[in-house]
Amino acid sequence: MPFPSKLPIPAEVLRIAERLEGAGFETWCVGGAVRDNLLGYVNKDFDLATAATPRQVTGLFRRTIPIGIDHGTVAVLDKNRRPHEVTTFRRDVKTDGRHAVVEFGVSLEADLARRDFTMNAIAYHPTRFEWRDPLAGAADLEAKVIRAVGNPVHRFREDYLRILRALRFAARFGFAIEPETWNAAVENAVGLRHLSAERVREEWFRGLQGAQRPSELVRLWSEVGALEVWLPELQCGAPGAVPERLRVADRIEGQDPVLITAYLSDNPGATLARLKCSNVDTERAAAVGRYVTQHPDPGSPAHVRRWMAQAGSAVDDLVAIWVAQGADARLRVAVKRIRASGAPLTLGELAVDGEDLLAAGIEQGPEVGRILQQLLDEVLQEPELNSRTRLLQRALDLRARDPLSAPPSPAKDRSDETNARSDRG
C-alpha cells in the first residue's frame, strides 16, 4: 500500500506535536488512527508517541491528566479541554499475560516493535510527513491480514488480551488472521481466563459494536476458544451453519452490545454478571431473557398492554428483537399507540392508591394490595375504567365478593374469575 503524502492531522494534535518537537523530543502519530486513515476510514483520534518522558510531557503543557503514568501515557488537554493521548516510547521489560512493566528511553522502532499487530505499528511524522513502517504493516493492510508483531505465541503470552483484539479487528475490517497468528491464538486461548472481566467485557462490547456483522465476531470467539472460557452460555456460536439466532443478532438495530449479548445468551443474567457489567445492564439483560419468547398478539391492544405491564422497561429491547426476528412492524406501532394513549400500565398509574382504598373503608392488610392488582388487571383490559369513582366502586365490589373471613374454596375462586371476566367482556 503506497503511503499518502500527508495525513489530515487535526490542528490541536499538530500543536501538541510541534510543542514536543520544539522542545527537542521526537514525536510521531501512531496507532489506530494512522491505520484507519490508511484504510480510508475517518478517524481523527490520533495518538502521539514521543521521546519525552511522562514528566517532561506534563511539564510542557498547561493542562494534562496522568492516565497511565507508569505506562507512559499522559492526556494533554487542548484549548477546548479535549484530551489527546501522548505516550512515551517504551518497551515491555516484564509481562505476565495481563500487566506489563515498561521501560522508557527507547527508540521509535523499539516502541513499534512492542505493539500488537503490524497494522497497528505504523508511524507518521506530523510535521515532516515521513513514514516508518519497519514491520511492513502497510503490506498487511493491503493484503487484509492481521499479523502479530514478532513471534505470535510470545506476543499472546505477554498479554492474552491481544487474542481478543485480533478477533475484534478481524470482525471490524473483514480481515483474515494470518495462519501462524491464528494458530497461536487458538493454542493460547486457555490463557484468556487470566484476564480481568473488565478488560474482556470492554473488548467484547467494542467488538460487537464495531463488527461488520456481530455473528462474525461470535464465530471467531467460538473458533478460537474464547466463548468457552468467557461466554459459555452463547452456544449459538458453535461452528457450522449460521444458526437463526445469529442471523437475528445481525439484524438488531443499533448493535447495542448489552442487547446482543442478552439475546444470544441462554442465561443473560449469568453472562453479564460474569463480565462484571453494571447492575442496570445485568438486570436489563436478565429481563430480555425472561420475556424474549413471549410474543404478544399485536392485533389485540389489551394483550399488548398486559405484555407491556409485565415486561416493563424491557419493552423496547424486546420490540427491537422482535423486529429483527422479521416480525411485521405492528407490535412497534401498537406499543407506540399505547404509550401515546397514556393507558395505565403500572399500579402507580391507577386513578386510586392504597390510601384511597383505606379511606373508602377497605381494611388495612394484604387485601389492599390484592384489590389494587385486580383493578390494574381490569384497567389493562379496559383503560377507560381508570377513573377514581369507578375504581373505588369496583374496589368495594371486589371486597364484597371475596370477604377475607371466608377462606375461598377452589370452586368459588373459579366462579369469581368467571365473574371478573364477564364484567370486563
Ligand code: ATP
Ligand atoms: P481502536 O480504533 O479500536 O481504538 P486502536 O488500534 O487505536 O483501535 P487502542 O486500544 O486505542 O487500539 O490502542 C492504540 C495502539 O496501542 C494500538 O494501535 C496498538 O499499537 C497499541 N496497543 C493497544 N493495546 C495493545 C496491546 N494490548 N498490546 C500491544 N499493543 C497495544
Ligand code: MG
Ligand atoms: Mg484507539
